Structure formats: structure tokens, C-alpha cells
Amino acid sequence: MKKLLFMLMMLAPMAAFAQKFGHVNSQEIIQAMPEFTKARTDIEELAKQYDADLKSMQEEIQKKAEALEKEQATLPANIKQRREQELQEMYQKYQQSAQDNQQALGKEQQEKMQAITTKVLDAIKSVGQTDGYVYIMDIAGGGIPYISTTLSTDVTAKVKTKLGLK
Numbered sequence: 001m002k003k004l005l006f007m008l009m010m011l012a013p014m015a016a017f018a019q020k021f022g023h024v025n026s027q028e029i030i031q032a033m034p035e036f037t038k039a040r041t042d043i044e045e046l047a048k049q050y051d052a053d054l055k056s057m058q059e060e061i062q063k064k065a066e067a068l069e070k071e072q073a074t075l076p077a078n079i080k081q082r083r084e085q086e087l088q089e090m091y092q093k094y095q096q097s098a099q100d101n102q103q104a105l106g107k108e109q110q111e112k113m114q115a116i117t118t119k120v121l122d123a124i125k126s127v128g129q130t131d132g133y134v135y136i137m138d139i140a141g142g143g144i145p146y147i148s149t150t151l152s153t154d155v156t157a158k159v160k161t162k163l164g165l166k
Contacts, residue, residue, distance in 0.1 A: 019134040022127075022155040027140035029120055029156060032165045039112035046108060050101035057094045061087065123162040127155050 030036050068075075068083050075083070128136050136155060160166070 020132055021152045022131075022133045022136040023139050023152050024124055024136055024154070024156045024159055025140050026117075026120055026124070026138045029123075029159055029163065029165070030116055032160060033116060033120075033163065035112075035116050035119070039109075039116065042112065043105065043109050047105055050105065054094065054098055054101065057090070057097060061090050061094060064090065119163065120159070123159045124155075127158045127162055131155070131158070 064083070064087055068080070068087065072080055124136055124138075127133070133153075133155070137152070
């Protein structure tokens with residue numbers, strides 16, 4: 001019994017060295033994904049659309065302000081006041097639209113990136129389970145002070161293969 005216990009204690013450190021550790025660069029993987037390219041293009045197109053809408057609103061405000069400035073000397077006080085109020089409301093609507101557009105753009109970007117990130121994480125987990133890795137660290141996270149590339153295997157290529165990327 002003592003010999004068996006002694007043998008187990010001697011083999012325990014060897015079992016610890018037999019564990020596999022890996023590292024991956026998720027940013028490299030994400031940037032190689034066609035979904036990322038499409039998401040980036042979609043977000044850029046949406047941003048251009050929002051900018052065009054805001055520019056149109058801004059031009060309309062500018063035209064009305066110039067017209068009011070030219071006519072203000074000949075306008076009755078009540079009409080002048082009404083047009084100034086109208087301009088103020090248009091400007092507030094412009095500001096609200098700019099804020100709403102920023103929020104919508106952020107939400108759209110977050111939703112698209114969440115789907116991509118989930119797909120990458122699922123592929124990393126699959127590679128980890130299939131190849132028997134104990135731990136796979138993401139070197140793109142920036143919080144990793146050191147990874148020994150001799151004791152850790154780079155599984156970025158395996159994850160890319162799992163996702164059907166080159």
C-alpha cells in the first residue's frame with residue numbers, strides 16, 4: 001500500500017507536465033472572418049446614412065436661419081418669435097437625432113460583434129475539448145504578462161480551420 005501511494009506521488013508531478021496549454025490570438029481570427037468584414041461594412045454604411053440625414057437636417061436649419069435673418073427687420077414680432085421657436089425646435093430635433101443615431105450605431109455594432117465573438121469562443125472551446133487542452137489563453141486580451149511559446153501551443157491556426165478560415 002505504501003509503495004502504491006509512493007508511486008502515485010512520484011507520478012503526480014509528471015501528470016502535471018503532461019497537461020496541454022495553448023494560446024490564441026482572437027483578434028487575428030476575428031479580423032480574418034468574412035462576418036467581421038461584412039459587419040464593418042454594414043456599420044460604415046449605416047454611419048454614412050446617419051451622417052447624410054444629419055447633414056440634411058443641418059442644411060435645412062441653416063436655410064431657415066438665413067431666411068429669418070434676412071426678413072427679421074420686416075417681420076411682425078409674433079411671427080418672428082414663432083419662427084425663432086421653430087428654429088429652436090428644429091435644432092433640438094437635430095441634437096436628439098444625432099444622439100439617437102450614435103446609440104443605434106453603438107447597439108448595432110455591439111450586436112454584430114457579439115455574434116462574431118460567440119462564434120470564435122465556441123470554436124476555441126471546441127479546439128480545446130477536441131485536442132485536450134487544459135487552458136487556452138487569449139494573447140489579444142493584453143492582460144497576459146508572459147506566455148512561454150515552448151510550453152504553450154499556438155492554436156490560432158486550429159481555431160481558424162475550425163471556422164473555415166485561411
